[in-house]
Amino acid sequence: MKLPIYMDNHATTRVDPRVFEAMRPYFGDTFGNAASRNHSFGWEAEEAVEKARKQIASIIGATNKEIVFTSGATESNNLAIKGVAEMYAEKGNHIITAATEHKAVLDTCKRLEKDGVRVTYLPVQQNGLIDMDQLREAITDKTILITIMYANNEIGVLQPIAEIGKLAKQRGVLFHTDATQAVGKVPVNVIADNVDLMSISAHKMYGPKGVGALYVRRRSPRVQLTAQIDGGGHERGMRSGTLNVPGIVGLGEACALSQAGLAEESKRMEYLRDKLKDRLLASLDECYINGTMEHRLPNNLNISFAYVEGESLLMGINDIAVSSGSACTSATLEPSYVLKALGAGDDLAHSSIRFGLGRFNTEEEVDYVAEKVIDVVKKLRELSPLYEMHKEGIDLTKVQWTAH
Amino acid sequence: MAYSNKVLDHYNNPRNVGSLDKSDPNVGTGMVGAPECGDVMKLQVKVNPETGVIEDAKFKTFGCGSAIASSSLATEWLRGKTVDEALEIKNTDIVNELSLPPVKIHCSVLAEDAIKAAIGDYKKKAASKNQSVGVNA
Numbered sequence: 346m347k348l349p350i351y352m353d354n355h356a357t358t359r360v361d362p363r364v365f366e367a368m369r370p371y372f373g374d375t376f377g378n379a380a381s382r383n384h385s386f387g388w389e390a391e392e393a394v395e396k397a398r399k400q401i402a403s404i405i406g407a408t409n410k411e412i413v414f415t416s417g418a419t420e421s422n423n424l425a426i427k428g429v430a431e432m433y434a435e436k437g438n439h440i441i442t443a444a445t446e447h448k449a450v451l452d453t454c455k456r457l458e459k460d461g462v463r464v465t466y467l468p469v470q471q472n473g474l475i476d477m478d479q480l481r482e483a484i485t486d487k488t489i490l491i492t493i494m495y496a497n498n499e500i501g502v503l504q505p506i507a508e509i510g511k512l513a514k515q516r517g518v519l520f521h522t523d524a525t526q527a528v529g530k531v532p533v534n535v536i537a538d539n540v541d542l543m544s545i546s547a548h549k550m551y552g553p554k555g556v557g558a559l560y561v562r563r564r565s566p567r568v569q570l571t572a573q574i575d576g577g578g579h580e581r582g583m584r585s586g587t588l589n590v591p592g593i594v595g596l597g598e599a600c601a602l603s604q605a606g607l608a609e610e611s612k613r614m615e616y617l618r619d620k621l622k623d624r625l626l627a628s629l630d631e632c633y634i635n636g637t638m639e640h641r642l643p644n645n646l647n648i649s650f651a652y653v654e655g656e657s658l659l660m661g662i663n664d665i666a667v668s669s670g671s672a673c674t675s676a677t678l679e680p681s682y683v684l685k686a687l688g689a690g691d692d693l694a695h696s697s698i699r700f701g702l703g704r705f706n707t708e709e710e711v712d713y714v715a716e717k718v719i720d721v722v723k724k725l726r727e728l729s730p731l732y733e734m735h736k737e738g739i740d741l742t743k744v745q746w747t748a749h
Numbered sequence: 750m751a752y753s754n755k756v757l758d759h760y761n762n763p764r765n766v767g768s769l770d771k772s773d774p775n776v777g778t779g780m781v782g783a784p785e786c787g788d789v790m791k792l793q794v795k796v797n798p799e800t801g802v803i804e805d806a807k808f809k810t811f812g813c814g815s816a817i818a819s820s821s822l823a824t825e826w827l828r829g830k831t832v833d834e835a836l837e838i839k840n841t842d843i844v845n846e847l848s849l850p851p852v853k854i855h856c857s858v859l860a861e862d863a864i865k866a867a868i869g870d871y872k873k874k875a876a877s878k879n880q881s882v883g884v885n886a
Binding site for chain 1: 752760763766768780781782783784785786787788789790791809810811812813814816817862
């Protein structure tokens with residue numbers, strides 16, 4: 346077993362060697378511009394791009410003409426939300442999203458608010474899921490878009506996408522979902538789920554960074570977008586810019602591999618994840634799982650180890666790459682807004698660790714991680730005045746703290 | 750973020766971890782911070798009432814590595830100092846000793862607050878003891 350162990354696969358994933366091999370020719374002899382119509386270099390590049398388009402369409406149940414290539418899911422989210430807001434401005438100016446969305450969605454919505462768009466940020470329940478009744482009530486005749494993520498990047502919970510899609514269709518509202526964490530991990534189908542727009546990223550599914558896609562529905566309804574990047578009119582005018590041919594080939598191959606192995610891989614992820622969870626919970630008291638286990642990505646585990654601060658825990662397990670919702674690990678010095686939205690309390694947000702399992706993790710690594718985390722949590726609890734008070738039976742919520 | 754070697758040393762080998770008897774009249778206890786802010790420090794000193802010298806200091810800290818290191822260092826510095834000397838420890842001394850980056854300065858402030866709270870608690874206890882002795886006499 347090689348150290349350090351990478352278990353932060355919601356942040357990014359290692360490029361699968363098969364993906365890398367598929368990309369390699371496009372850095373070499375096959376370097377053409379896919380938009381060059383009058384020589385073989387261009388034709389070969391275009392052929393590679395069209396093959397990738399089919400592979401991507403296939404994994405989400407779309408058709409190849411519905412795939413628009415972008416630089417990644419952040420751009421896809423921007424294009425979907427801003428593009429709809431602009432295109433459908435005459436129809437309405439109201440967008441519905443959720444408090445636990447990725448910043449690429451939330452900050453895009455905040456930007457639109459400055460331009461007069463009204464945005465509803467739905468709260469989530471303690472299990473991390475939106476309440477369908479609240480969504481239903483939030484829709485008005487001015488609502489043009491619902492944007493709710495498929496799977497959450499911190500707690501891995503799967504929103505009720507099929508239900509949202511059905512409701513959106515009934516009410517004549519477009520439905521965008523940021524499926525960055527979901528595609529390749531769980532079965533996704535834009536037809537069955539009535540999704541109109543879907544954001545996809547390559548580097549979360551063993552593809553390269555800097556390439557993604559936006560699914561844009563062509564039929565019932567035909568979704569139109571105002572382009573956010575102007576230029577040569579690539580991607581049917583929706584996204585100008587010379588196509589990143591090697592990246593696109595990588596995204597296509599990543600989709601094909603994930604689709605072919607999905608059932609087996611998700612079963613393996615779930616086995617490893619549950620093993621990690623069970624070992625931690627068997628050896629440590631006062632652990633809280635953030636978000637429902639029932640509707641969740643098979644590779645995600647997010648646990649708060651009460652009375653232990655997240656960054657100090659990361660320091661103790663420095664040969665394991667994971668993430669924490671602790672403020673001390675974030676640039677903003679604020680604890681995770683996703684965990685706060687669950688209503689768990691800031692103290693548990695500070696104590697959280699996100700484990701993101703991936704294709705290249707082994708059972709041996711999971712065993713090592715479990716042992717190490719258990720050791721360090723025990724050590725830090727020996728150091729923790731809060732754990733001592735808890736053991737003395739003091740209710741920490743009743744203590745008069747000197748907040749600073 | 751890269752930690753300084755001194756922070757790592759205190760984190761890996763924290764000095765003077767533990768608790769002193771809160772009800773001992775010679776023990777001063779300071780507890781500062783809040784769980785929702787991500788750090789709580791408990792710092793205790795045991796003072797020789799004859800000499801005013803801190804004979805023992807213990808801490809427990811919930812917080813990041815820099816918070817643990819700041820309080821661990823504080824207990825080292827407190828031992829052997831008089832209570833008045835202890836009050837002269839400044840957060841900037843801790844920042845310099847541990848090479849804390851700007852985002853971690855609040856950890857050193859918290860440690861200084863913990864020292865002041867512990868000494869303050871001891872002084873309050875000592876004053877009330879003297880007072881009650883006076884009443885009885």
